[in-house]
Every structure is written in structure tokens, then in C-alpha cells.
Amino acid sequence: xxxxxxxxxxxxxxxxxxxxxxxxxxxxxxxxxxxxxxxxxxxxxxxxxxxxxxxxxxxxxxxxxxxxxxxxxxxxxxxxxxxxxxxxxxxxxxxxxxxxxxxxxxxxxxxxxxxxxxxxxxxxxxxxxxxxxxxxxxxxxxxxxxxxxxxxxxxxxxxxxxxxxxxxxxxxxxxxxxxxxxxxxxxxxxxxxxxxxxxxxxxxxxxxxxxxxxxxxxxxxxxxxxxxxxxxxxxxxxxxxxxxxxxxxxxxxxxxxxxxxxxxxxxxxxxxxxxxxxxxxxxxxxxxxxxxxxxxxxxxxxxxxxxxxxxxxxxxxxxxxxxxxxxxxxxxxxxxxxxxxxxxxxxxxxxxxxxxxxxxxxxxxxxxxxxxxxxxxxxxxxxxxxxxxxxxxxxxxxxxxxxxxxxxxxxxxxxxxxxxxxxxxxxxxxxxxxxxxxxxxxxxxxxxxxxxxxxxxxxxxxxxxxxxxxxxxxxxxxxxxxxxxxxxxxxxxxxxxxxxxxxxxxxxxxxxxxxxxxxxxxxxxxxxxxxxxxxxxxxxxxxxxxxxxxxxxxxxxxxxxxxxxxxxxxxxxxxxxxxxxxxxxxxxxxxxxxxxxxxxxxxxxxxxxxxxxxxxxxxxx
Numbered sequence: 001x002x003x004x005x006x007x008x009x010x011x012x013x014x015x016x017x018x019x020x021x022x023x024x025x026x027x028x029x030x031x032x033x034x035x036x037x038x039x040x041x042x043x044x045x046x047x048x049x050x051x052x053x054x055x056x057x058x059x060x061x062x063x064x065x066x067x068x069x070x071x072x073x074x075x076x077x078x079x080x081x082x083x084x085x086x087x088x089x090x091x092x093x094x095x096x097x098x099x100x101x102x103x104x105x106x107x108x109x110x111x112x113x114x115x116x117x118x119x120x121x122x123x124x125x126x127x128x129x130x131x132x133x134x135x136x137x138x139x140x141x142x143x144x145x146x147x148x149x150x151x152x153x154x155x156x157x158x159x160x161x162x163x164x165x166x167x168x169x170x171x172x173x174x175x176x177x178x179x180x181x182x183x184x185x186x187x188x189x190x191x192x193x194x195x196x197x198x199x200x201x202x203x204x205x206x207x208x209x210x211x212x213x214x215x216x217x218x219x220x221x222x223x224x225x226x227x228x229x230x231x232x233x234x235x236x237x238x239x240x241x242x243x244x245x246x247x248x249x250x251x252x253x254x255x256x257x258x259x260x261x262x263x264x265x266x267x268x269x270x271x272x273x274x275x276x277x278x279x280x281x282x283x284x285x286x287x288x289x290x291x292x293x294x295x296x297x298x299x300x301x302x303x304x305x306x307x308x309x310x311x312x313x314x315x316x317x318x319x320x321x322x323x324x325x326x327x328x329x330x331x332x333x334x335x336x337x338x339x340x341x342x343x344x345x346x347x348x349x350x351x352x353x354x355x356x357x358x359x360x361x362x363x364x365x366x367x368x369x370x371x372x373x374x375x376x377x378x379x380x381x382x383x384x385x386x387x388x389x390x391x392x393x394x395x396x397x398x399x400x401x402x403x404x405x406x407x408x409x410x411x412x413x414x415x416x417x418x419x420x421x422x423x424x425x426x427x428x429x430x431x432x433x434x435x436x437x438x439x440x441x442x443x444x445x446x447x448x449x450x451x452x453x454x455x456x457x458x459x460x461x462x463x464x465x466x467x468x469x470x471x472x473x474x475x476x477x478x479x480x481x482x483x484x485x486x487x488x489x490x491x492x493x494x495x496x497x498x499x500x501x502x503x504x505x506x507x508x509x510x511x512x513x514x515x516x517x518x519x520x521x522x523x524x525x526x527x528x529x530x531x532x533x534x535x536x537x538x539x540x541x542x543x544x545x546x547x548x549x550x551x552x553x554x555x556x557x558x559x560x561x562x563x564x565x566x567x568x569x570x571x572x573x574x575x576x577x578x579x580x581x582x583x584x585x586x587x588x589x590x591x592x593x594x595x596x597x598x599x600x601x602x603x604x605x606x607x608x609x610x611x612x613x614x615x616x617x618x619x620x621x
Contacts, residue, residue, distance in 0.1 A: 060085060061094035062613070065119060069610030070582065071589025075111035076102070123612040124164075126156035127290065128604060131262060131280075133255035135246075135597045138220075143252045149600040151244045151262055152608075154227055154306065155269035155276070155299055158205070162300040164615065170238075171205050172231025173304075179206065179231055182514045187565040188361035194271045194377045195307045203273075204307035205300075206230040208385070209263075210240060210576035211313040211321060213248065214584045220249040220596070222587055223256075223321065224580050225263065230309060230570055238614065240579035242607050245587070250597045256321070257372050264376035271378050273305030274298055308378040310385040312573045315555070318384060323370040327551045334367060334381050335359055335558045345554040348529035358561075385571045386559035388508065392501075393467035395552035400501060400532070401470065401477050402449040402460035403547050404494060408484060409446070410455060417455070421446040424480065431479050437472045441465060459548035467574065471505055478502045490538065497531035500524045511567050518564045525560045529553065583607065 064081060067073040073081070082098035090096075101114040128150040134143035161167045168174065180201040183190075190196065195204050207230060213223040226240040244259050265280035277295035278284055285292035299305065311322075318324040325332045331339040338345035338354035345354060367381045374380060405424060413420040425444050432440040446452045450460045462470065478498035485491040503524040507515060515521050532547060539546035559568060583603070590602045 058092045058094035060090065060092065061098060064098065065115070065613050066610060068115065069586075069606060069613050071586045071606070075115050078115065079111050119613060120609050123608065123616075124160070125608050125612055126152050126160040129153050129156070129262065131258055133258050134252050135250045135255055136252060138249050138596045143254065145250075145597055147597050149244075149246070149255075149259075150604040151259065152242050152604065153262065153266040153269075154207070154243065155266045157227065157241050158270055158306055159275065159294075159299045162304070166234075166615075170232050170234045171229045172233060173205070175231040176205065177202060179513055180204065182512075184565055188364065189309065189382050189565075191361040191365055191382065193307075194268075195305075198273070198305060200305075200307055203302070203304045205304055206307045206309040207270075208310040208312055208571065209243070209308070210573060210579075211311070211317050212573075212576065212580045213317070214580045216247060216584055216587055216591075220247050222247055222580075222584050223251065224583055225259075226576060226579055228576065237582070238611065239575040242583065242604065245583065245600060245603060247587075247596050247599055260372040261375070264373050264379065267308050267373075267376040267378055270299070270306035270308065273300065273303060308376070308383065310571055311373075311379070311383050312385050312387055312571050312576060314390045314573075315552070321371070322373070322384070324381075324384070332551060333554060333558070334384070335364065338554060345551070346533075346549045348526075348533050348553070348557065350526070386555050386562055386568075387571050387573050388505075388559070388568045389467045389573050389577070391552050391555050391559050392505075393470045395550065396532075396556055397470050397474050397501065398462035398465075399460070399548055399550070400498065401473055402462045403535070404477050404481055404498065405449055406455070406460040406546065407490075407494070408480075412484060412486075417452065418446060427480060427483075428473075428476050431476045432472075435475060435479070437475060439466075439469045439472045441469050441473060456545060459545050461548070467577075474498070474505070475502055490535070493531045493534045493538075497528055497535065500527035500531065504528060508563070508567060508569050511569075513567055513570065514565075515563055515567055521563065522560055525556070529556070586610070 061082075064073065064078045068075060068078050078098055079102040082095050083102065085092075085095050086099045097118075101111050129152070130148050130150050132146050132148050135145045135147045136143045137145060161170055164170070172179075198204065207227055209225060209227050211223070211225045213221045216222045222245055224245045225243045227243055228240045232239065243263065246255060246259070262280045265276070269276045275291070275294040275297050279291075285295060313321075315324075315327075319326050324334055330341065331337060333345060336354050336359060337343060337357035343354040343357060344352075347354065361382060364382050365380045369381060405421070408424055409417055409420045413423075428444070429440075448463050448465065451457060462473075465473065478495070478501075481491075481495045481498045485495050501524075504521065507517065507521045507524065532553070533549070536547035536549050562568070586606050587599060587603050590606050591599055594602060
């Protein structure tokens with residue numbers, strides 16, 4: 001008992017000393033003495049130390065500042081972490097200065113002002129383009145507010161980046177001629193494209209737009225439009241550039257119409273390669289304004305110009321925001337006349353009736369769509385790109401993986417279903433190692449392919465697995481399907497289907513800008529569809545909810561046709577989806593204390609600060 005008391009007393013004393021030490025580390029600031037004059041002198045000294053730091057950029061300082069601009073750290077967090085680094089022996093001038101900004105007390109506003117003053121002056125960034133749009137108050141159903149929002153326009157991005165130290169790398173200038181050299185003029189996107197009237201093969205910089213929404217908080221989402229240079233080497237975080245955003249809870253159709261009108265006008269300016277002499281409504285610029293002084297001047301050196309080459313996004317975005325037909329429509333495809341009656345969209349035979357109704361390029365070009373973005377000379381339904389991530393990774397591949405594993409667990413194996421799945425999962429992990437695949441999932445459960453309590457109630461589909469992980473998981477499942485085949489018709493079709501889809505992916509991955517063996521590529525896609533269709537029909541005859549055929553199977557056919565002109569990986573939206581997620585995190589950080597309809601102005605400001613901090617430092621490398 002006595003020993004126990006001494007032990008408890010010792011532990012209490014050690015715990016007290018430990019907490020004291022931690023508190024001293026987390027609060028490294030020593031209380032200052034002196035009056036206002038002395039404090040001003042010390043503040044001046046801190047400013048001088050920043051000038052010394054500016055001569056040699058600190059990697060640690062860059063990391064802290066970029067995380068501050070992206071909403072991952074507060075200004076006080078930056079100061080505290082810098083102070084801890086100094087206490088640990090860091091003598092980097094910039095980090096020492098960052099540690100000093102809390103010298104007057106760790107006040108959020110003081111630290112923020114210090115960072116803004118030191119790093120956010122003289123930012124060479126695109127000029128905001130402000131427009132007034134009708135928004136509704138949060139919770140209201142009607143537009144009741146006229147709000148100024150800020151856009152960053154494509155032609156302003158081109159002009160701004162073309163004078164930076166790394167614009168050639170950012171836009172992919174060295175790759176332009178090789179990209180266009182492989183382009184076939186039979187590509188439908190060339191039809192009536194304004195680039196044909198200009199020397200696009202040597203001067204045209206290809207770029208795409210991306211649109212999508214992401215969760216802002218539990219009851220709201222943020223709809224975002226961005227742009228990407230197709231051949232650029234800018235780094236993952238800045239592969240996409242902000243154009244516009246609005247919270248869904250306050251957005252109106254009229255507001256987005258005005259945004260699309262501005263973007264359409266800007267796209268035309270990019271195609272022309274010159275600064276506009278009027279605004280998007282045809283009004284002259286204010287006299288002596290920066291835009292008036294630039295009117296008529298080239299956007300880029302050497303008379304380069306932008307070539308708009310596609311719009312990417314998920315199919316829901318195309319339907320809800322760009323005005324394409326919904327999945328539930330009788331004729332939902334804008335590339336052919338397939339329907340749910342006399343030209344069934346889910347017939348994938350080579351002599352299927354809908355194949356003879358595929359719209360010609362002039363018919364797709366002339367489709368009347370309500371979104372004002374389609375008023376741009378370079379924009380039409382020809383530019384709406386089917387992408388592998390949404391059509392395959394989060395579509396047909398998810399159905400394939402789930403159905404293959406389901407049939408193994410519930411049809412091929414006997415005994416407890418959970419034990420069966422665990423056996424398969426153990427073997428899948430071994431195959432991951434054997435194939436040396438990246439993006440291996442670390443946890444996999446039966447509930448990710450079906451409801452374990454009602455496994456026959458609904459069609460199996462893969463859930464809670466990232467797109468890149470799905471592609472690699474497909475290879476592993478394909479190997480397992482071959483391994484566990486018993487030679488039956490069902491098992492043969494199952495294995496052949498997996499092999500064909502894996503081959504489809506491999507050809508995309510191994511090809512460059514363009515698919516080199518189009519015949520093999522198309523054959524692999526056809527083999528996948530026919531084997532999947534056999535499995536689907538077999539399940540239907542047996543009254544089973546298996547091998548669901550969804551509209552993405554039909555869009556897969558058009559993705560294959562599109563891929564014969566350019567590799568689908570040029571339009572992968574992984575970076576776009578990541579950009580949307582990161583921008584939502586920034587929005588979530590700046591939103592507290594502000595009205596939702598005022599979010600855009602603060603969001604643009606914080607985004608530009610982050611962009612400036614990253615690239616002002618990259619230019620010094």
C-alpha cells in the first residue's frame with residue numbers, strides 16, 4: 001500500500017511537470033516589458049527580419065503559409081508552430097520572423113494582419129471580374145438580393161500567367177506541336193472550331209473547363225467551375241485554376257446564366273488571343289482603366305492563343321447545370337437517338353439499331369442547349385467529354401467488381417457469407433502483393449458491395465472505394481476470377497469480361513496523347529460489353545438482381561468512340577475533383593461569421609493568396 005501511494009505521488013508529480021513543459025512549449029512567448037515606443041521599435045525590428053528572410057525562401061515557412069492560405073492552419077497556428085521550430089533549433093530567418101508575429105500576444109487579428117502585410121501586398125494576379133447577380137437568402141425560395149460576386153476569367157488567366165517565369169511549363173508550351181501533330185482533323189471537335197482560322201498547330205494552347213459540386217457543410221454544397229491547361233506541368237495543387245463558384249443554397253438559375261455569359265465571352269477572347277475592348281455586355285471600359293489600356297493587345301507573347309478543347313464533369317453536372325437530358329428521359333443520350341423503346345440503349349451488339357443513329361458532327365454541333373455557355377463560338381455539345389473516372393471507375397467498374405465478388409460469396413462458396421468474404425479478401429491482399437499494385441485498399445467489407453442482411457434485395461455495387469483504388473482493385477478481382485473459374489459458362493463469361501475491361505484500362509495507361517492501337521482498344525471494349533450483357537441476361541432469366549445495366553454502359557460506347565481521337569486520360573478529372581474538395585475546405589474556413597451569399601468574395605481573396613504564395617516562391621527556385 002505504501003509503495004502504491006509513493007508511486008501515485010511520483011506519477012502525479014511527473015504528470016504535473018510534463019503538463020507544465022507542454023504548456024511552455026505551446027506558449028513560447030515571453031511577456032514583453034516597456035511602453036508603446038519600445039513595442040513599436042520591436043515591431044520595426046521584426047519587419048526588418050522579414051526583409052532578410054525574403055532573400056532566402058524557407059521550405060518550412062512556405063509549408064506553413066500555404067496551409068494558412070488553404071484554411072488548414074490559422075494565423076495563430078502558424079506563429080505557434082514557427083515558435084516551436086525555433087525552440088527546436090531552427091534559425092531560418094523567415095521562420096524566426098513568423099515566430100515573432102505573436103510577440104504582442106497570440107491574437108488572431110494581430111497575427112493575420114502581420115501575414116497579410118508581409119506576404120499579400122503587390123500580388124501579381126489576374127484582376128477580378130465583378131458582376132451583380134440575383135441570389136436568394138439562405139432558406140428562401142425566391143431571389144431577393146442583388147449581390148456583387150467575383151469571377152476569375154479564362155482570358156485573364158492566360159494573360160497573367162504568360163508573363164510569369166514559369167509560364168512555358170505551366171501551360172505546356174514545349175508540348176504543343178507534338179500534341180497537335182498527332183491530332184486528326186476527323187475529330188468531330190474540329191468542326192467549325194475557331195482555331196481552324198489560326199495557326200493552332202504552333203500557337204494554340206489547349207485547355208479544358210471542369211464543373212462540379214462538393215459538400216460545403218451538412219446542408220449546403222458549393223458549385224465550382226475551373227480551367228486546366230491540358231499539357232501543363234504546374235504541379236498537382238494548381239493544375240486547375242479557379243473561375244467561379246456559388247453555394248447551392250443561395251444560387252439561382254439567373255445567377256448562373258450571368259456567370260455562364262461571362263465565361264462564354266471570355267472563351268471567345270481566349271480564341272481571339274487579344275484583350276477585349278468591351279465588357280461582356282458590350283459596354284466600353286472606363287477611360288484610363290487597366291482594362292481600357294490593354295484593349296486590343298495580345299493576351300500572350302508570340303501571338304499565342306487558347307484553344308478550348310473540352311468540358312469535363314460528372315454526368316449529373318451535365319444534366320442539372322448544363323441542360324443535357326436526364327437519365328430518366330426516354331432519349332437521354334445527346335450523341336445518338338437510342339431510347340427506351342424501339343432503339344434500346346442497352347443493346348451492345350455490333351448490329352444494334354441505335355448504332356445507325358449516331359449523330360453526325362454537324363448535328364451534335366447544332367443541338368440547342370439552354371446553358372448560355374454554349375453561345376461561345378468554341379463551345380458545343382461536341383466538347384462535352386465522357387471521362388473514365390465517372391463512366392468507368394465510379395460506374396461500370398464498380399458494378400463489375402461488386403457482382404464478381406457477390407457471385408463468389410453467395411453462389412460459388414458455401415457456409416457463412418462473412419467468412420466467405422473474409423477468405424476472398426485475404427486472397428485479394430495476396431494478389432495485390434504478387435502484382436505489386438499501388439493504391440491497394442487496406443480495408444474491405446461485405447457491406448461495401450451489398451446489404452449483408454438483405455443481399456438479394458438490390459443490385460450489388462461497390463461503395464466507399466476511391467476511383468484510383470477501383471482501377472487497381474479491378475486487376476486483382478480479374479486475377480481472382482480466373483483463379484476461381486470452374487469452367488462453367490457463367491465463370492467463363494465472368495473471367496473474360498474482367499480481362500477485357502482490364503485490357504481497356506491498360507491500353508489507356510500505356511498510350512501517350514493518342515491511342516496507338518485503336519482496333520485492339522475497341523475490341524477489348526466490345527468484349528467487355530458483350531460478356532457483361534450475357535451475364536446480365538442470364539441473371540434476369542433466373543430472376544436474380546445481378547449484373548445491372550445502367551446508362552453509363554451506354555455512355556461507355558461513346559467514350560470508346562471519343563477515345564479513337566485522343567486518349568481519355570487527357571480528360572481524367574481526378575485533379576478537378578481534388579481541386580473542388582480543396583476549395584470547399586477553404587470556403588468552410590472563411591465562411592464562419594459571414595453571410596452565405598457573401599462567401600464568393602472572401603473565397604476568391606483567400607484562393608488568390610494561396611496561389612500567390614505558392615508561385616511567388618516557385619519563381620525563386
